[in-house]
Amino acid sequence: MRALPGGWLWNHGRLLLGASVLAVLVWQLGAGPFVDGLREVDGRVLVAGVLVGLVTTVCAAWRWRVVSHGLGVGLELPRAVASSYRAQFLNSTLPGGVLGDVHRGVRHGVDAGDVGRGVRAVVWDRCSGQVVQILLTVLVLLALPSPVDPMVLLGTALAVGLVLGVLLLRARRRSSRVGLAARTVVGDLRAVLARRSWPVVVVASTVAVSGYVVTFLVAADATGVDASWPELVPIALLVLLGMSVPANLAGWGPREGVAAWAFASAGLGASAGVSTAVVYGVMSLAAALPGAVVLLAAWVRPRVVPLEGVGHG
Numbered sequence: 001m002r003a004l005p006g007g008w009l010w011n012h013g014r015l016l017l018g019a020s021v022l023a024v025l026v027w028q029l030g031a032g033p034f035v036d037g038l039r040e041v042d043g044r045v046l047v048a049g050v051l052v053g054l055v056t057t058v059c060a061a062w063r064w065r066v067v068s069h070g071l072g073v074g075l076e077l078p079r080a081v082a083s084s085y086r087a088q089f090l091n092s093t094l095p096g097g098v099l100g101d102v103h104r105g106v107r108h109g110v111d112a113g114d115v116g117r118g119v120r121a122v123v124w125d126r127c128s129g130q131v132v133q134i135l136l137t138v139l140v141l142l143a144l145p146s147p148v149d150p151m152v153l154l155g156t157a158l159a160v161g162l163v164l165g166v167l168l169l170r171a172r173r174r175s176s177r178v179g180l181a182a183r184t185v186v187g188d189l190r191a192v193l194a195r196r197s198w199p200v201v202v203v204a205s206t207v208a209v210s211g212y213v214v215t216f217l218v219a220a221d222a223t224g225v226d227a228s229w230p231e232l233v234p235i236a237l238l239v240l241l242g243m244s245v246p247a248n249l250a251g252w253g254p255r256e257g258v259a260a261w262a263f264a265s266a267g268l269g270a271s272a273g274v275s276t277a278v279v280y281g282v283m284s285l286a287a288a289l290p291g292a293v294v295l296l297a298a299w300v301r302p303r304v305v306p307l308e309g310v311g312h313g
Helices: 006-029 032-038 043-070 077-093 099-112 115-143 151-170 177-192 198-222 229-245 254-265 270-286 288-304
Strands: none
Touching: 006 032, 006 115, 006 254, 006 270, 032 077, 032 270, 043 077, 043 151, 043 177, 043 270, 077 099, 077 151, 077 270, 077 288, 099 115, 115 177, 115 229, 198 270, 229 254, 229 270, 254 270, 270 288
């Protein structure tokens, strides 16, 4: 029997995990929380999602631009914003939730003449944003009551970072491809952590994460959740961490699962968590719709034939 390739298992396994989370939620809670969330979406909610999405997208594009410049593949801010919108739209409509980022990395690399650096810039952009988000989450969990012990999250993050650091240092000494890759990673880290880069990464990521939290608070308000913002902010940050897991169906799955668990742990009800996550998902899709315009413009532009010489001769 022919073995399945690892890539096939990874891609389909991620989708299966996201679908399984949704199936378990429907099995345990029914379809009601999903339908209730959709019913609460109105024009006010959609406009809020688009406006907050503009801020978060510009901040994310700003961070990506700085990281790209550090790696030697320059990128102008307007182009970074347009590409970020396009990536968000693809992430929100295609399985896996990361295909848009793959596209923007490859596209930027091709335009800059170095696909490897272009893809690595996107990877470091995403990773740096996640690191800042984890640190913010730990700080908030330390300051406000939450369903999770912040020291568990901090200890896990530090343990993972320590293991990766040790492996990186050991691999760096090798003369093989692994050693070359490790030295490339170290060089990239120096660029990302350069004096002119890391403050922008921290500020842009902090503003972006704050925007995501505001979107979550609007979604919770729309569904009628009876809780104060000090109760909801830690939950929102935990849900955002769940959303970073690349095992979803166009963003759906882990977000709803973590929201159901976090709301239930806080005594707010799992159904309320699912409904809030559904509204958040619709708001995120609305915020990403400018990316569809960017895609359409890129599709139409090459098909516009110049009329030079028409009417002459």
